[in-house]
Amino acid sequence: MRKKLVVILALFYSNLLIAQKDSTGIIQLEDVVITGGYKPGSVKNSVYQVKVISETQIKKIAPSSLQDVLNSQLNFRFSHDNATGGSNLNLLGLSGQYVKILIDGVPMVGRQGVSNEININQVDVNSIERIEIIEGPMSVIYGADALAGVINIITKKKPVHAFSVHAKLHEESAGKEYGYDKGIHNQYLSITGKHKNWYGSGGIGRNLFTGWKDTATGRELVWHRKRQINANALIGYRTKDLNVYYRLEGLDELITNPANFPGNNQPAIDQDYISIRLMQHLHASYNFNKDLSANVVFSHTHFKRQVYSTLFYVGGDVKLATAPGLHSLAVFNGINFRSDVVYSPFQFISFQPGIDINTESGEGERLKDGVQHINDYAFYLTSEIKPNARIQVRPGIRLIKNSVYNAPPLIPSVNTLFQLSPAFSFRAAYAKGYRSPSLRELYFNFIDANHTIVGNPDLKAEHSKSFTGSITYTNKNIRSAKFSSVFSGFSNHIKNRIGFYDNINSSVTTYLNIANYKTRGVSLINTINYKKLDASLGFSYTGRYNEYEANDNTLPEFKWSGEINTNISFTFPKAGLQTGVYYKFTGKLPYYIEINNGPQKEIKLAETNRYHWADLTINKKIGKAVTLNAGIRNLFDITRVSNTATGTAHTPGPLLQIGTGRSFFTQIVLNLEKK
Secondary structure (H helix, E strand, O other): HHHHHHHHHHHHHHHHHHHHHHOOOOOOOOOOOOOOOOOOOEOOOOOOOOEEOOOOHHHOOOOOHHHHOOOOOEEEEEOOOOOOEEEEEEEOOEEEHEEEEEEEEEEEEEOEEEEEOHHHHHHOHHHHEEEEEEOOOOOOHHHOOOOOOOEEEEEEEOOOOEEEEEEEEEEEOOEEEOOOOOOOOEEEEEEEEEEEEEEEEEEEEEEOOOOOOOOOOOOOOOOOEEEEEEEEEEEEEOOOEEEEEEEEEEEEEEEEEEOOOEEEOEEEEEEEEEEEEEEEEEEEEEEEEEOEEEEEEEEEEEEEEEEEEEEEEOOEEEEEEOOOOOOEEEEEEEEEEEEEEEEEEOOOEEEEEEEEEEEEEEEEEEEEOOEEEEEEEEEEEEEEEEEEEEEEEEEEEEEEEOOOOEOOOOEEEEEEEOOOOEEEEEEEEEEEEEEEEHHHHHHHHEEOOOEEEOOOOOOOEEEEEEEEEEEEEEEEEEEEEEEEEEEEEEEEEEEEEEEEEOOOOOOEEEEEEEEEEEEEEEEEEEEEEOOEEOOOOOEEEEEOHHHHOOOOOOOOOOEEEEEEEEEEEEHHHOOOEEEEEEEEEEEEEEEEEEEEEOOOEEEEEEEEEEEEEEEEEEEEEEEEEEEEEEEOOOOOOEEEEEOOOOOOOOOOOOOOEOOOOOOOEEEEEEEEEOO
């Protein structure tokens, strides 16, 4: 491990030396970020290490889903859930339960409740302006479940023109399968406008994935058919000091899972997974003067998830299935009220007191007693201290009271930024965090012929402590070019980790705070912008804790896995043409599992195989209003990767679904604008 770190550091400093050889001069343009900040500001001046995926970058990728945008990002891993049709993400070696997904700063609600395992492909990619990613705990500001980090999806809200119409048509194959009833067929239409201080927008889209047959036989599909309707509307009012807007967003998703006939004239059991989400939020901000400002956010989300089963007979008759466990309905309602004030009594210090109230209710036959509620009340206080122009320190605390689980009463954090020179900056942070038990873990009971899973209302919140640090080098002195390099590291330690517990005597599976868990990691990201070329090269190395090491010190404490990515795009201005390559190598993922070896338990080393992923895109401007996008997804034709673990209820099977194979897409975008 030490040798590998030496190599990484050597690469880092060699990049710096190479960049310093050509120093002459450049104007630097900074991304403006809002996540975690007192007010919008540049990435360079943020006390957090923020990654920004801009609207320009998203357009170059020409995505059909949010996963298309994040696939090539370091420290992100995805797996496809065949049972639900969702896409599960992993960040910094931690599952999606530890990642806070926000839309304009508002937590999302999914099929397990608020901010637990959100299916990112239920987010409308067409309405995204940019994505801001902060890796590491953000629990002081954003509360529970922000242990691995925060992904804040910023939607489009600022019309540039008095009136504009945006339309998009996307056609894509699923591997080799394409046709009227095969492949991906997406359409989107939006209208935006502004008049004096008023602005507004509205959009609607239809996404149809007809499923992927591949090696499946009969009526079955390897990947299920999915139909989505996304809609959004916004109205706002802005003056010099006041900005108020209301946004409404809706999702209607249907995933269809057809089954094969079991034989003996028995019917096939088909299942539909229906998701309905209505998300509305009201934002208001006001600047009283240069030293005092206030922000208020109120949101309400209604999410319904239904499993509907039917019996399909050989002759074509369809009847309602009545067997236990084949139907379910769960309804979640989340309310978030958040308000804070930023006050700067002196030039060198600012304060941000705020309140954050979250209420969540769940209803369904699989929840204990049918209805359950969780209320979370928090007060947070952060301060920004700038003793001089080069040093920034931001301490913070969060006081918490929860109505159901044993939440930590106090969460502290401290973030620091040191501008060592015009080119070098250093960030270091320490933070505590927590993950709240989901309504599913607390109260969900699922009993059928194959499962007996019951929730545990006595669960405690998981606790974490984290250290993060980064060194950033930006060279402004290369003629016609900008070079930057970021070397970062992190360490996470989670206590009271919630996991499955199998009671052998009663054959019941439940949840307990049974484990501790750790992750470690380093990454190096280099970017260069030279004339019409934008390129990046990154490397990350993440260690995941081996929990069996506690009882067997002959085993290693961590098992490590690496990633490499590179994104390259080039613009031909005269031809109105852009080309892009987005590549990522995901290294093998080793881990230990416990298996039965006769009457004894045996610890076995398993691993998920490595794979390569690449997308190629071409963007061609046709006139002033039309853009034609085309390309190849999954150039290396990855469908599934091998996994040496034996599949059980709680471990993956011998193959993990990754993609539908090499696919081809075309996309036509129309923009009509009136100034």
